[in-house]
Amino acid sequence: MNTSIIYTESSMNFGGQEAQALLQMKGLIHRGFNVTLACHIDSQIAHEAKKNNIPIYHVAFINSAHPASIIRLRKLLRQQQAILAICHSGHDANNLAIAVKTLAKKQRPCVLRQKTYLSGKIKAFSMNYLFDYIIVPSEPMRETLLQSGCMPQKVKVVHPGFDFSKMVAEKHTPIADNILTWINKGTAPIIIQVGMLREEKGHDIVLAALAQLKCQGRSFRYLIIGDGACKAKLKKKIIDYDLVPETFLAGIVFPSSSIYSYASLTVIPSTKEAFGMVAVESLFFAVPVFASNVGGLPDIIQDKSNGLLLPPSDINNWIAAIDDFLQQPKKYQEMAQRGQLQVTKKFSIESCLFRLLQIGKVSNINLQDKTNQERSNN
Incomplete structure (x- = not known):
C-alpha cells in the first residue's frame, strides 16, 4: 500500500x-x-x-x-x-x-x-x-x-x-541559562503562562491582576513562555504595571516539558482558546491550572475539581483566585493531582x-x- x-x-x-x-x-x-x-x-x-x-x-x-x-x-x-x-x-x-x-x-x-x-x-x-x-x-x-x-x-x-512518556523524558532537558538564573534569584512562587504572544492570550489580564496583588503585598513571580507579535506591547505593559522585577519574558522554550518543574501555577487567561494544550501539559505534571471558561478549556478543566475555570477578562475574579492560591496552594495542588490521572487517560x-x-x-x-x-x- x-x-x-x-x-x-x-x-x-x-x-x-x-x-x-x-x-x-x-x-x-x-x-x-x-x-x-x-x-x-x-x-x-x-x-x-x-x-x-x-x-x-x-x-x-x-x-x-x-x-x-x-x-x-x-x-x-x-x-x-x-x-x-x-x-x-x-x-x-x-x-x-x-x-x-x-x-x-x-x-x-x-x-x-x-x-x-x-x-x-x-x-x-x-x-x-x-x-x-x-x-x-x-x-x-x-x-x-x-x-x-x-x-x-x-x-x-x-x-x-500527547506523547506522555516522551514528556517525562523531556522534563529533564536543561533550560537556557538566562531563564535558570532568573528562577534561582528568588524564592517566591512562579506563575507561568505558555503560548504565543497574541492579544487573545490574555497576558494583560494577568498583569493587571498581579499589579493589584503586588500593591496588596503579595509575593510572586511571573514567567512568560512564548513569542509573537505582541512582544513589544507586552514589554511596555510590564513596565507600566511596575512588574519588571517580578516578570521574565523567556521566549520560546522547547520542549516545554522542561519548564513545569519550576512552576507553582499555570494561568491560561485566554479570551479565545480552541483547546488548551498547556492545560493538559500542566495537569500531567501536576501543576495547578487556572483557565478562562472559554472554547475547549472546559473539556480539560472541571471547575473546582481538577482546576479553576474563571470568566474571561474578569480581572477581579483573577485577582481573588490567584490571591487564594498564594495563601493556600495545597488545595490547588490536590486538584492538579486529580487532573493528572484524567488527562493521561484521555489525551x-x-x-x-x-x-x-x-x-x-x-x-x-x-x-x-x-x-x-x-x-x-x-
Whole structure:
C-alpha cells in the first residue's frame, strides 16, 4: 500500500499547533508512514523538523493563492502519490486545496484541515468545498463552525494527542541559562503562562491582576513562555504595571516539558482558546491550572475539581483566585493531582492518530501488519 502523507504549514512561528503537527508526524513515521513536511525552509517548524529527521520540502506560501507554491505542492503530491494531506494555517491550507483540485480525481489525497483557532469571520464556503474534512480540537469549536454554516458531516472533533512518556523524558532537558538564573534569584512562587504572544492570550489580564496583588503585598513571580507579535506591547505593559522585577519574558522554550518543574501555577487567561494544550501539559505534571471558561478549556478543566475555570477578562475574579492560591496552594495542588490521572487517560497521541487515520480513511500500517501476521499464523 502507498504510505505517503504530506503535512503543510505556512507559519514562520512555532506554537502549540506546530508542536502538535510535529508530534503527529513523528508518530506517523514511527508507525511506518512516509511523511513529508511542506513549509518555508526558514520557518521554526522546519528547524524543529530537521532536528527530528522529518523530510522538508520548501514552499514559500507568500499568500493564500500563490502560483509558485501551488505548482510546487502539485509536484510534491504527484511525486509522493500522497494518500492523505494535512494542513493548518490559512495560506498553506488554501494553496494545498487548490493544488489538490488541479489533480485528476484518482490522484487526489484526502485533505484534512486542522482548524485550531478562530480569528475573524468564518469562511464557511471554503470550509465546505475546499477540504474533505475540518478537524477541530473541541466540541464547542465544532458548534461554532456549524452555527457559521459549515456542514455537520464535514466537521470532526479530534483532541490533540500527547506523547506522555516522551514528556517525562523531556522534563529533564536543561533550560537556557538566562531563564535558570532568573528562577534561582528568588524564592517566591512562579506563575507561568505558555503560548504565543497574541492579544487573545490574555497576558494583560494577568498583569493587571498581579499589579493589584503586588500593591496588596503579595509575593510572586511571573514567567512568560512564548513569542509573537505582541512582544513589544507586552514589554511596555510590564513596565507600566511596575512588574519588571517580578516578570521574565523567556521566549520560546522547547520542549516545554522542561519548564513545569519550576512552576507553582499555570494561568491560561485566554479570551479565545480552541483547546488548551498547556492545560493538559500542566495537569500531567501536576501543576495547578487556572483557565478562562472559554472554547475547549472546559473539556480539560472541571471547575473546582481538577482546576479553576474563571470568566474571561474578569480581572477581579483573577485577582481573588490567584490571591487564594498564594495563601493556600495545597488545595490547588490536590486538584492538579486529580487532573493528572484524567488527562493521561484521555489525551494520548495514539488515540489522536487513530482518529485522524480513521477520518482520512487510511489503514493503520501497524494494525494491518499485525492482522496479516495473525492470518499467516492461522
